[in-house]
Amino acid sequence: MFSSILLVLGFVFPAPRSTTHGWHPITFSKSLKSKPLRFSFPDESFVAWRGENGMVHVKHDCCPHMGSKLSEGYVKDNCISCPYHGLLMGPYDNAHPDGYARELVGVTKEHQGIIWWTRTNNFDIPHCDDLEGHIDVQHEYLIKASFNDCWRNAADFHHPAVVHKNSFGNTLNSPTNVKHEWINEYTFRSTFEYISSESYKRITGKKTNNYHEFVLPSTTYNCVSNSDNNKKMVIHVAMRAETPTTTRWFVSCKNTFANFPFSSNVIESMINKVVTEEDGAQLEKMEEDHVKMKHSYKFKLEHDDVIDSLASQTIPNILERKLIFLSESKISGNKMTELAAPICEELATYNSSVADLMPLYKNTKWDVLIAHYKSPKTNTVEYVTDSECTETTKMTNGTVYLMSADFEDRGDNKGHFFNLYATMFHPNGEISNPTKLPFGAHGFQIMYISDDIMIRKGDVTGNWEVFRKNKVPIDIYEESSHAYARFIEKL
Numbered sequence: 001m002f003s004s005i006l007l008v009l010g011f012v013f014p015a016p017r018s019t020t021h022g023w024h025p026i027t028f029s030k031s032l033k034s035k036p037l038r039f040s041f042p043d044e045s046f047v048a049w050r051g052e053n054g055m056v057h058v059k060h061d062c063c064p065h066m067g068s069k070l071s072e073g074y075v076k077d078n079c080i081s082c083p084y085h086g087l088l089m090g091p092y093d094n095a096h097p098d099g100y101a102r103e104l105v106g107v108t109k110e111h112q113g114i115i116w117w118t119r120t121n122n123f124d125i126p127h128c129d130d131l132e133g134h135i136d137v138q139h140e141y142l143i144k145a146s147f148n149d150c151w152r153n154a155a156d157f158h159h160p161a162v163v164h165k166n167s168f169g170n171t172l173n174s175p176t177n178v179k180h181e182w183i184n185e186y187t188f189r190s191t192f193e194y195i196s197s198e199s200y201k202r203i204t205g206k207k208t209n210n211y212h213e214f215v216l217p218s219t220t221y222n223c224v225s226n227s228d229n230n231k232k233m234v235i236h237v238a239m240r241a242e243t244p245t246t247t248r249w250f251v252s253c254k255n256t257f258a259n260f261p262f263s264s265n266v267i268e269s270m271i272n273k274v275v276t277e278e279d280g281a282q283l284e285k286m287e288e289d290h291v292k293m294k295h296s297y298k299f300k301l302e303h304d305d306v307i308d309s310l311a312s313q314t315i316p317n318i319l320e321r322k323l324i325f326l327s328e329s330k331i332s333g334n335k336m337t338e339l340a341a342p343i344c345e346e347l348a349t350y351n352s353s354v355a356d357l358m359p360l361y362k363n364t365k366w367d368v369l370i371a372h373y374k375s376p377k378t379n380t381v382e383y384v385t386d387s388e389c390t391e392t393t394k395m396t397n398g399t400v401y402l403m404s405a406d407f408e409d410r411g412d413n414k415g416h417f418f419n420l421y422a423t424m425f426h427p428n429g430e431i432s433n434p435t436k437l438p439f440g441a442h443g444f445q446i447m448y449i450s451d452d453i454m455i456r457k458g459d460v461t462g463n464w465e466v467f468r469k470n471k472v473p474i475d476i477y478e479e480s481s482h483a484y485a486r487f488i489e490k491l
């Protein structure tokens with residue numbers, strides 16, 4: 001059954017943060033009435049409120065006066081009123097005239113029964129043609145699983161036969177005629193044919209045509225249709241990661257298969273079972289993402305290339321490729337870090353749902369791709385253990401320059417190099433005595449790590465540095481003398 005072994009190492013889909021491009025679901029339109037609502041991302045929490053005029057607005061859920069949660073306040077004349085000292089906030093004339101009290105965060109829109117919000121309004125709002133008109137069921141779930149697990153589950157063709165065997169899953173037939181493509185830079189579509197379980201077949205008919213769309217950053221919908229009887233069902237799931245281990249699902253369903261009195265109650269209980277007792281129960285059993293990064297995604301089942309394709313075009317991947325492309329240009333030094341800065345800035349918003357990046361950084365060799373100190377055509381490799389660091393640079397004239405330092409993990413993805421020494425290894429075998437470098441220390445914060453790329457920011461300089469995981473043994477060590485090898489061993 002395991003058809004091949006993936007050559008790439010594991011990756012997790014990054015949990016969308018509040019700054020991630022695209023539209024994020026806040027809640028269903030029907031759920032936001034007069035009481036303000038606190039909603040969260042892994043990075044920040046916000047308050048949404050519906051003014052008396054029906055408009056929905058969003059601010060940080062922290063009062064600009066003394067920090068009360070605004071979601072505990074109430075709506076007054078379209079403004080939100082802080083529960084502590086009554087400050088009125090919102091874009092209206094009766095709000096406090098101060099800029100902070102007037103300013104909203106991002107843009108809010110209601111579409112297909114969902115309140116959507118974006119900070120970077122550069123994608124179209126997720127729209128599903130088949131969900132137009134009356135929607136039968138809209139239900140919210142808090143799933144105890146990372147965004148990565150939820151997103152993969154939606155793209156996974158193999159679990160229905162096991163996890164959904166007591167509902168629609170067919171234990172005998174896999175999906176057939178599976179095809180997939182990117183429709184635009186943020187919409188991915190797969191199509192397939194499926195034969196449901198015996199009990200569901202009575203409703204859906206023998207073979208169904210299905211499409212499944214994924215709209216970045218976190219919305220997906222699945223349509224099952226039967227051309228024999230012209231019926232269809234759409235299950236639409238808009239997701240929002242709240243923490244690294246919890247994801248909120250807003251599930252909408254529209255169906256013409258079951259059309260009898262109380263059929264929406266039947267559909268609703270069917271969805272409850274599939275989402276909570278089947279998918280939700282399985283997703284709670286998943287190992288943490290950082291462990292998966294080490295041990296998982298090494299086997300590929302027949303249709304798992306769909307998941308790889310879904311990952312291949314995600315925005316972080318595009319940004320990573322831009323950085324690699326830039327590093328291969330003739331530009332260097334500060335000009336290079338200047339050009340890389342906006343890309344790094346954006347990539348940092350896609351950090352993975354793994355909170356502690358240090359274990360992924362340590363004990364791995366990293367090629368320096370972009371750094372203010374890097375000269376073109378030199379090859380620099382950094383290697384960090386729990387307490388030490390070496391950075392080896394091979395110059396174009398064959399000289400190898402070794403920098404060694406002590407290393408300290410300072411928590412919150414911050415690291416610190418100190419006691420920096422430099423040693424030169426000349427091509428003729430001569431080794432210069434280690435000299436202490438004039439600058440004492442180098443502090444940094446890791447902002448992003450994927451399977452391939454690591455980016456960090458210098459504490460003092462504010463400069464971005466980009467590294468690529470070193471996948472092949474480098475020849476720098478081989479070319480050096482015996483003494484050099486012994487010296488390295490002693491470090």
Ligand code: FES
Nearest residue numbers: 063065066082085
């Ligand atoms: S803390 Fe909100 S008005 Fe004072």
Ligand SMILES: [Fe+2]
Nearest residue numbers: 153159164279
């Ligand atoms: Fe499922």
